[in-house]
Amino acid sequence: MSCWALIPIKLPALGKGRLAGVLGPGERQRLVRAMLDRVLDALLDSTLVNRVAIVTPATNLTSRPIEILPDRGLGLNGSVQQAGLTLAERGATELVVMHGDLPLARPEDIDELVLRGRQAGLALAPDQARVGTNAIYLKTGSGFRFQFGTESFPIHLAEALRCGLTPTIVERPGLAFDVDLPADLAHFAHPLPHSLTHTLTPRRDPAGRHFPTLHRNPMPWPTVHSESLPTYARD
Ligand SMILES: Nc1nc2c(ncn2[C@@H]2O[C@H](COP(=O)(O)OP(=O)(O)OP(=O)(O)O)[C@@H](O)[C@H]2O)c(=O)[nH]1
Ligand SMILES: O=C(O)[C@H](O)COP(=O)(O)O
Numbered sequence: 001m002s003c004w005a006l007i008p009i010k011l012p013a014l015g016k017g018r019l020a021g022v023l024g025p026g027e028r029q030r031l032v033r034a035m036l037d038r039v040l041d042a043l044l045d046s047t048l049v050n051r052v053a054i055v056t057p058a059t060n061l062t063s064r065p066i067e068i069l070p071d072r073g074l075g076l077n078g079s080v081q082q083a084g085l086t087l088a089e090r091g092a093t094e095l096v097v098m099h100g101d102l103p104l105a106r107p108e109d110i111d112e113l114v115l116r117g118r119q120a121g122l123a124l125a126p127d128q129a130r131v132g133t134n135a136i137y138l139k140t141g142s143g144f145r146f147q148f149g150t151e152s153f154p155i156h157l158a159e160a161l162r163c164g165l166t167p168t169i170v171e172r173p174g175l176a177f178d179v180d181l182p183a184d185l186a187h188f189a190h191p192l193p194h195s196l197t198h199t200l201t202p203r204r205d206p207a208g209r210h211f212p213t214l215h216r217n218p219m220p221w222p223t224v225h226s227e228s229l230p231t232y233a234r235d
Helices: 025-045 074-088 108-121 152-162 183-188
Strands: 003-008 051-056 068-072 094-098 121-126 135-137 200-203 210-216
Touching: 003 025, 003 074, 025 051, 025 094, 025 108, 051 074, 051 183, 068 074, 074 094, 108 121, 108 135, 121 152, 135 152
Parallel strands: 003 051, 003 094, 051 068
Antiparallel strands: 094 135, 121 135, 200 210
């Protein structure tokens, strides 16, 4: 097996537009690079990811020895799809597609995603609101079409089912926390991950089957020890 991680990054000068009200252009570029650096740290320390690639139109994102794949202007989903095919041609049998704005991601989070994904065939890591998708594990050749964008998590669930896959949903603070809005910056400054406190109740997924839904405790997240970080796999 050859597991590649793939991170899509648009031109840093165009990144994090939703933070334009609180960060200047230079600060946003530095933030993009700093968060990417943390994600790369986590991926390079993962025990299950073998290689790391970035698909981007940028030329000077990192000096680390990782593969840079060209962004041919196909948009986020087109670029990731194309890069995934390129990696499969180079021998990748598994892909971890992960956003670059997950500054709390740790190697254990990524390993958990891969382990769960290997068991189920596909693993999805939603954002905190369970609306977006922050990371996906998949096997190459599965026919899965990326649908990143607005409310991508339920769409990815439906896409998994369309491919005949029953996905595992991996919820870990390191994968769920992304920096999109000004309020997120306060958490980014916090050095430790947070816990998610939630209970499981059934609901129907887009295809009409039952999926557990996570309802978070409305209390602020306390800092916890890593062994209590929650994940679950749909049975
Ligand atoms: N290679 C590539 N990456 C992209 C593209 N569009 C978005 N991304 C990356 O995909 C991730 C999610 O993108 P967005 O939420 O659209 O953009 P963002 O920069 O995170 O934030 P906003 O500008 O506030 O929307 C980020 O890591 C982006 O850099 C694209 O066309 N090509
Ligand atoms: O599918 C998604 O959730 C979005 O592409 C993620 O991007 P964002 O977290 O930067 O909004």
